[in-house]
Amino acid sequence: MLEKNIPGSGQSMSDSKRRKPPLVADKRYTRKASKPVRKPTKAKAKPAPKRPVRRKSTPKRPRKRSRNPIVAFFGNVIRWILRLIWTIVWRTSLVVSIIVGFAVTYVYTTLPEVDDLLDGRARGSVTLLDRDDKVFAWRGDQFGGVVTADTVSKHLKDAVIATEDKRFYRHFGVSPRGVASAVRINLSEGRGPLSGHGGSTLTQQTAKLLCLGVEYDASAWETEADYVRDCRRGSLGRKVKEAIYAMAMEVKYTKDEILSVYLNRAYMGGGAYGAEAASQRYFGKPAANLTPAEGAMIAGLLTAPSSLAPTANLKRSQDRAATILRLMNDQGYLSDKETKYYQTNPATLSAAAKANAGGYFADWVMSSGPEFFTRNTTEDVILKTTMDPRIQKAAENGLKWVFENKVREGSKAQAAIVVMSADGAVRAMVGGRKTKVSGAFNRATQAKRQTGSAFKPFVYATALERGAHYDDKVLDEPYCMNIAGSGQWCPKNYTGKHYGEVSLTFALMNSLNIPAVKVSEKAGRENVRIVASMFGIESDLAAGPALALGASESSLLEMTGAYAGILNGGSSVTPYGLVELRLLGEDDALMGTGGGIGERVISDEAARELVWMMEKVVSEGTGGRAKMDGWQVAGKTGTTQAARDAWFIGFTNEYVAGVWMGYDDNTPLTGVTGGGLPAEIWREAMVRVHEDMTPTPLPAFTPKPQKAPKQPARPRKNQGIDGVVNGILRDIFGGRN
Incomplete structure (x- = not known):
């Protein structure tokens, strides 16, 4: 029975269609009963379900809206x-x-070796030495010698970097930050972006000094100034070229080499190019020995060398240096203590730079020397001169004292002084009231003015040379002459009076005009012209009788030189200031003195007699204000028509000096004659010149007193041989000297 229920048995198909209930127990439970027990099976254990990970909550994104197509x-x-x-x-x-x-x-391939860039001057320098071989002036482009960033004072190097480019050792030749800052400042100040502040690095400034490699060519530019202006153009294209050149320099040279080029080529005022020249010019010392205050002053010149030069305005230069010292402190080059000390004790000029003496004198020597060694020299030249700084200072101070104490405030009147030795060596020259100048109009050499009565000594010199004497008589009375083509001419005395018969000495010391004309006509007008010309008055001399009254024009230098000829005994004099010219580094002079005593004009006897007559002009006549205690003074006053010019020229046994006073536009002076303010200027200057000197007498003859009528000789007893000899000598030499 069991076999019949086994599936797969030989059951027929009809049987299989009839489904039989499974072999299970009957349902014994209701619906509410528990589920039936399943038959256990051997299966894999299921893994425990994973616990879900709790994620952080994220904000929900807003729902995207559809975008506007536009x-x-x-x-x-x-x-x-x-x-x-x-x-x-x-x-x-x-x-x-x-x-x-x-x-x-x-550009890198075109750059020369650094040594070829250190001295880039277009012309040489001229250094002028006084009679004691001390420097008193500079001209041309002065270059004291090559320096390097290693040999100059550390303080100068630091000052230049602190002032010009504090990031010098960190950039590649161009500083974008600096350019941007400069553009911003320029725009904020209402200028164009490239106008004003340039933002240039020190390397770019050096490139500009090199003119981007373009050398000066006289055929390409009318003047050197045009060349310099072209080099300093600030256009955009120029800036680009400058930047490229600067970067090429950064590749070719080291930073210190670039700085060395800059320190040698930068113009630092006063004609000085480079740090060494500026150091010698202002402080009289090498650039290696500069203090922080001195280094700051030189670095301060780089922005405006002409206006900030200490020789132009020391206070302004010191103020600028104080700012540089502060920058050095900010950048760590100086401590607070050092900065305060050097700001409190600023740099001062050397004695030579402080004196700034002989500006007119230096200009005159430069103009009188050979052009190819002075004004247009390409060499560095040393000129030894005749200038005496003590006498120069005395002349300047004497003129200044009179204008401060005797001339009304605001007066535009001018004056000039020349002081020289009897051989024509000029010791001092002042060409105007402003004494600290260079390149100014020199009234001592360039002004040609009528000489007035200052010409009269040459009239009397001619007469004395032709046989006249100091006590010869001339009649001072109304006098007229007929001049062909001009009619009648009647000279008058300054006082408007006539003095009758007077001696030549009286006529000269009172500057009488009528006697002077008569003496000139008697001696020969042409002879007077020859004597004056031989004494050195080279200007055209008047052809008419007014020649005797100083109608001709002359310079103060010429007139003073002519008076020196009277003092030295009657020989002509060529005023000179140059003693020796040589090249820097050479011992042999290329040329020597260009003046001095020349040929004789009048005899020594005539000159000594004239000196005696001119001494009376000062001791008893119109030149009384020129008297100097203890010294014999000879001279002559001069006042031209309408008082447009006033002169006093005179001398002691040591020096000759001439003074001119007047207006540049020929305006008449008010209440001034040659015997007034010019004589006082002369005295104030010469008193200072002769300070601490022992007075010596003039080389004048001494007239013997008139001999009393000769008495009958009486026999002399026991007079001895000396008495006999003295008596014979008196008889022989008792006449005129």
């Missing part, structure tokens, strides 16, 4: 444009970098 369009356009700009920028930058690289490489 906004989307323009957004896409903007993104496209930005991508285009970026593409253009990086490609352009790449091209520009390649071009700049090629340009820098090319």
Whole structure:
């Protein structure tokens, strides 16, 4: 029975269709009963279900709204444009970098060795020495010698970097930060982006000093100033070239080499190019020995060398140096204590620079020397001169004292002084009231003015040379002459009076005009012209009788030199200031003295007699204000028509001096004659010149007193041989000297 129920047995198909109930127990439970027990099977244990990981809740994104198609369009356009700009920028930058690289490489190949760049002056320098071989003036482009960043004072080097380019040792020749800052400042100040502050690095400034490698060519520029202006143009194209040149320098040279070029080529005022020249010019010492205060002063000149030069305005230069010292402190080059000390004790000029003496004198020597060794020299030249700084100072102070104490405030009147030795060696020259000048109009040499009665000594010199004597008589009375083509001419005395028969000495010491004309006509007008010319008055002399009254024009230097001829015994004099000219570093002079005593004009006897007559002009006549205690003074006053010019020229046994006073525009002086303010200027200057000197008498003859009527000889007893000899000598030499 069991077999019949086994599936798969041989049961027929009909049987299989009839489904029989399974062999299970009957349902014994209701629906609420528990589930039937399943038959246990051997199966794999299911793994425990994983505990779900709790994730951090994230804010739900807002549901995207559909974009406005117009906004989307323009957004896409903007993104496209930005991508285009970026593409253009990086490609352009790449091209520009390649071009700049090629340009820098090319410029690099053209740069010379650094030693060839240290002295780039277009002309040489002229150093002027006084009679004691001390420097008193400089002219031309002064260059004291090559310095390097290693040999100059550390303080100067620090001051230059602190002032001009504090990032000098960190950039590659161009500072984008500096350029951007400069553009911002220029725009904020209402200027163009490239106008005013340039943002140039020290390397760029050096490139500019080198004019980007373009050398001066006289055929390309009308003047050197035009060349310099062209080198300093501030256009955009010029700035680009400057930057390329600067970067090429950074590749070719070291930083210290670039700084060395800058320190040698920069203009530092007063005609000084380079640190060594400036150091010698202002402080009289090498650039290696500069203190922080001195280094700061020189570094301060780099922005405005002419106006900030200490010789032009010491106070302004010191104020600028104080600012430089503060910058050095900010950048760690100086401590607070050092900065305070040097700001409290600023740099001062050397004695020679402080004196700044002989500006007119130096200009005169430069103009009188050979042009190729003075004004247009390409060499460094040393000129030894006759200038005496003590006498120069005395002349300047004497003129200044009179104008401060005797001339009304605000007067535009001018004056000039020349002091020289009897051989024509000029010791001092003042060409105007402003004594600390250079290149100014020199009234002592360049002004040609009527001489007035200052010419009369040459009239009397001619008469004395032709046989007249100091006590010869001439009649002072109304006098007229007929001049062909001009009619009648009647000279008058300054006082308007007539004095009758007077001696030549009286006529000269009172500056009488009528006697002077008569003496000139008697001696020969042409002879007077010859004597005056031989004494050194080279100006055209009047042809008429007014020659005797100083109608001709002459310079103060000529007139003073002519008076020196009277003092030295009657020989002509050529005023000179140059003693020796040599090249720097050479011992042999290329040329020597260019003046001195020349040929004799009048005899020594005539000259000594004239000196005696001119001494009376001062001791008893119109030149009384020129008297000096203890000294014999000879001279002559001069006042021209309408008092347009006033002169006093005179001398002691030691020196000759001439003074001129007047207006540059020929305006008449008010209440001034040659015997007034000019004589006082002469005295104030010469008193200072002769200070601490022992008085010596003039080389004048001494007239013997008139002999009393001769008495009958009486026999002399016991007079001895000495008495006999003295008596014979008196008889022989008792006449006129």
